[in-house]
Amino acid sequence: MRAIGCVSNKKVIGYIIIFVYCLTINPIFIIVVMSKPASPFHKIDGKCAVELHDLQFSYGQGRQSVLNIDKWQLPQGESAFIYGPSGSGKSTLLNLLGGLLIPTSGAVNVLGTEISKLSGPQRDKFRARHIGIIFQQFNLIPWLTVADNIAVAQHFSGRKAAPKGQMVSRAAELLEKLGLAKDVMQHKTRALSIGQQQRVAIARALINAPELIIADEPTSALDTESRDDFMALLMACVKESCASIVFVSHDRSLARYFNTELNLTSLNAVPDIAQSEGASHDS
Numbered sequence: 001m002r003a004i005g006c007v008s009n010k011k012v013i014g015y016i017i018i019f020v021y022c023l024t025i026n027p028i029f030i031i032v033v034m035s036k037p038a039s040p041f042h043k044i045d046g047k048c049a050v051e052l053h054d055l056q057f058s059y060g061q062g063r064q065s066v067l068n069i070d071k072w073q074l075p076q077g078e079s080a081f082i083y084g085p086s087g088s089g090k091s092t093l094l095n096l097l098g099g100l101l102i103p104t105s106g107a108v109n110v111l112g113t114e115i116s117k118l119s120g121p122q123r124d125k126f127r128a129r130h131i132g133i134i135f136q137q138f139n140l141i142p143w144l145t146v147a148d149n150i151a152v153a154q155h156f157s158g159r160k161a162a163p164k165g166q167m168v169s170r171a172a173e174l175l176e177k178l179g180l181a182k183d184v185m186q187h188k189t190r191a192l193s194i195g196q197q198q199r200v201a202i203a204r205a206l207i208n209a210p211e212l213i214i215a216d217e218p219t220s221a222l223d224t225e226s227r228d229d230f231m232a233l234l235m236a237c238v239k240e241s242c243a244s245i246v247f248v249s250h251d252r253s254l255a256r257y258f259n260t261e262l263n264l265t266s267l268n269a270v271p272d273i274a275q276s277e278g279a280s281h282d283s
């Protein structure tokens with residue numbers, strides 16, 4: 001009897017320990033699980049894709065500021081639509097994010113890296129490795145094939161070279177997703193339609209699985225139908241890769257594709273920068 005009583009006591013103590021464990025550990029576990037950010041990309045490191053602080057930029061000493069932004073953040077995995085009148089500094093801001101320009105003062109932090117603290121070559125490497133860029137005119141190299149245009153982007157990323165076959169199949173897979181036939185890979189890009197060029201431009205921007213995509217008015221030359229096709233494709237690809245995107249356009253109707261908007265006119269201290277003195281493209 002004593003033995004049975006002894007076992008029962010141990011069992012009771014065991015149950016008490018399990019009960020206390022459930023009360024203490026489980027709520028912590030539940031809090032940790034519930035506080036996980038929604039985007040899968042957040043799980044990587046939880047940093048902001050872009051953070052701007054006290055940002056000022058002017059093209060040369062003594063010139064009026066083109067950009068004055070106190071604070072702006074884009075969480076990783078989110079999408080931002082940037083708009084503002086001509087001359088309000090949209091392209092300048094993208095160039096700052098891509099490290100093609102450095103701020104006159106303040107900080108531009110991209111994916112946890114302070115861009116202005118990098119040297120020129122480090123910025124080039126950072127851009128090639130972490131940022132996919134889609135330009136207004138797509139900027140494909142006309143005399144190269146689709147495959148070579150994409151291979152150039154892979155080469156400059158500086159990532160450890162994958163076997164050629166693997167690179168080609170990743171490019172082919174992306175193009176197929178974008179609705180282009182396999183044989184297009186061997187066509188020179190000058191022979192492609194605008195719609196095909198758009199798709200190649202998206203594939204080239206995504207080939208290195210960048211964490212941030214920046215796009216400067218890529219729909220400006222498109223009719224409404226092609227524009228909507230392009231946006232749907234681009235945003236589906238960005239979502240699938242869990243990247244963040246900063247997209248510039250004059251066309252406010254595109255804002256519906258994005259999580260957040262940034263109106264440069266309202267953020268800049270100078271409302272109509274296009275009218276400012278000394279603003280020119282000569283430096």
Ligand SMILES: Nc1ncnc2c1ncn2[C@@H]1O[C@H](COP(=O)(O)OP(=O)(O)OP(=O)(O)O)[C@@H](O)[C@H]1O
Nearest residue numbers: 059066086087088089090091092279280281282283
């Ligand atoms: N390289 C440069 N040297 C001097 N000034 C420049 C340079 N590039 C742009 N600017 C000036 O900076 C201001 C912002 O130009 P930016 O191209 O960023 O504007 P934007 O909003 O992209 O304009 P748009 O919508 O017309 O493309 C403009 O006044 C422009 O004239």
